[in-house]
Amino acid sequence: MSGxxxxxxxxxxxxxxxxLSGVRRWTARTVPRLGPDHLSDLLIVIDELVANAYLHRGGPVEARLTVPTTPCRVVVEVEDHSPIHPVQGIPRPDLPEMPGQGMSVIRKLADSWGVHENPDFGGKTV
Structure with a gap:
């Protein structure tokens, strides 16, 4: 990313x-120039990441959006307090509640995703 x-x-x-509803509103206001399909994808990704932090990791610390100068790109990051990395399950239509389904959705919508540790507070950024 550049300056x-x-x-x-x-x-x-x-x-x-x-x-979560406030995070979705904040996201839509923050990146208003996206087309409806891109905005929908962005809202799904940030919703999944923040919801995962609430559900599995004791709650999120911060959500960040970065819009690079590259067109049609948004970097979505969510920090939480847990060093445990997300689980990416194999999608199974017969078990929609299987852990890891949200990360499978993110994998389909995002160009890439990853995790890095935050040793300052013992957590991570997804």
Whole structure:
């Protein structure tokens, strides 16, 4: 990413899953120039990442959006307090509640995804 990239973040410490609708509104306001299909994909990705942090990792710390100068790209990052990496399950239509399904959705919608550790507070960024 370059110095020309636009970046925004929202502090999610101390929130609960009811904050998800606010995260979606914040995302739509923050990156308003996306077409409806790209915005829909972006909302699904950030919703899955933040929901996973609430469900599996004790809650998110921060969500960040970075819009690089490259057209049609948005970098979505969610920090949480857990060093445990997300599980990517194999999609099974007969078991829609199987853990890892959200990461499978993200894998389909994102060009790439990954995890890096945050030793400052013992967590990670997805």
């Amino acid at each position: 020309d990239d636009a970046a925004w973040s929202v502090d999610l410490r101390g929130t609960d899953p009811s904050a």
